[in-house]
Amino acid sequence: MSNDSLTTEADVWPRLPLRGWDLVLIVLLAFAAVLLLDAVLADVTLSTPLLVATLVLQSLLMLGAVCAVAVGLRGATAKQLGLRPSSRRWYIRAVEVALLTLPLVWLINAAVQWLSNEPFRNPQIDVIAPAGFSWFTAIGMTVVTGIVAPIAEEIAFRGVLYGWLRQRFGVTIGVIASALLFSLAHGIPALIPALAVQGVILALVYEKSRSLWPAMITHGTYNTATVILLYAALGSGMSA
Numbered sequence: 001m002s003n004d005s006l007t008t009e010a011d012v013w014p015r016l017p018l019r020g021w022d023l024v025l026i027v028l029l030a031f032a033a034v035l036l037l038d039a040v041l042a043d044v045t046l047s048t049p050l051l052v053a054t055l056v057l058q059s060l061l062m063l064g065a066v067c068a069v070a071v072g073l074r075g076a077t078a079k080q081l082g083l084r085p086s087s088r089r090w091y092i093r094a095v096e097v098a099l100l101t102l103p104l105v106w107l108i109n110a111a112v113q114w115l116s117n118e119p120f121r122n123p124q125i126d127v128i129a130p131a132g133f134s135w136f137t138a139i140g141m142t143v144v145t146g147i148v149a150p151i152a153e154e155i156a157f158r159g160v161l162y163g164w165l166r167q168r169f170g171v172t173i174g175v176i177a178s179a180l181l182f183s184l185a186h187g188i189p190a191l192i193p194a195l196a197v198q199g200v201i202l203a204l205v206y207e208k209s210r211s212l213w214p215a216m217i218t219h220g221t222y223n224t225a226t227v228i229l230l231y232a233a234l235g236s237g238m239s240a
Contacts, residue, residue, distance in 0.1 A: 013210070014080040016163045022069050023164060026156075029065035034058055052140035059144070059152035066156050082159035082212035094205060094214035098221035101201055105222070108194040116190070138231040146224035154216045157182045157199070158206045166207075175203040198222060 037057060070076040078084075157178055166174035179199025183192045198219075206215040 013167065014082065014084070014163065015167055016070070016080050016160065017074045017076055018070060018160065018164050020164075022074060023161065025073075026065045026069045026160065029068060030062045030156075033061040033065065037061065049136070049140070052137070052144055055141075055144045056148050059148045062156055063152040066160055070160055080163075081155055082163060082206060082215075083155075084211045084213075086209045086211035086213050090209040090211065090214040091217060094209075094217035095221050097201065097205060098218045098225070101197075102222060102225055105194045105198055108197060109191065112190055112193055138227070141231075142224055142227050145227050146220045150216045150219035150223060153182075154202070154206075154212050154219055157185075158203055158215050159212050162203050162206065171207060175200055175207070178203055 037054070066081075070081065161181060162174050162178040165177050169177070179196045179202075182199035182202075183195035186192075186195055188195075202215045202219055205218050206212060209215070
């Protein structure tokens with residue numbers, strides 16, 4: 001029996017029908033959509049419900065740009081984008097990876113704050129809880145950051161970006177480059193080192209599992225744990 005006959009579908013990396021300019025087009029469409037959203041909301045006072053809805057819409061706009069180009073223009077399938085089933089073991093392992101590596105991510109954030117010689121304050125507080133603690137905001141932001149954002153970001157950064165880089169430059173460059181771009185795209189300088197480490201871990205989870213679902217679970221666990229910690233600190237009157 002030949003080696004080829006022993007190759008399973010999970011062993012074959014999904015090849016994306018995308019070109020370099022397609023990635024540029026996705027970025028331009030997503031950026032233009034977000035700018036348009038910001039312009040529409042420029043004179044609007046963002047209440048908590050509207051802020052939650054805006055963050056959901058931003059994730060949907062990113063996902064829409066990916067689908068418009070990758071699926072609509074190039075005909076990419078769900079499997080090529082990484083949306084393939086994985087084993088139950090990987091779904092459990094995805095949570096374990098997040099919980100085991102989360103202390104490292106938090107330690108990197110603390111080290112960056114210490115090296116900057118500034119009082120510790122998590123910059124995500126201004127986005128996640130601009131008005132302080134409330135149960136509605138806590139629940140809404142947990143859903144947005146723990147479910148909606150991980151789905152959109154994993155399809156964009158791991159499914160499309162990492163997948164495209166991997167098939168052209170290999171795993172190492174794909175992991176590092178996609179992680180750096182993932183960290184820079186969040187636009188918060190103080191969080192770039194920690195987000196880059198997160199990006200590496202998420203790309204490796206995708207690489208090893210051959211599916212975006214475990215990466216989404218790891219990403220969602222990261223975000224949910226962080227949001228819960230931030231709101232717990234706010235609820236207890238602590239400075240985060």
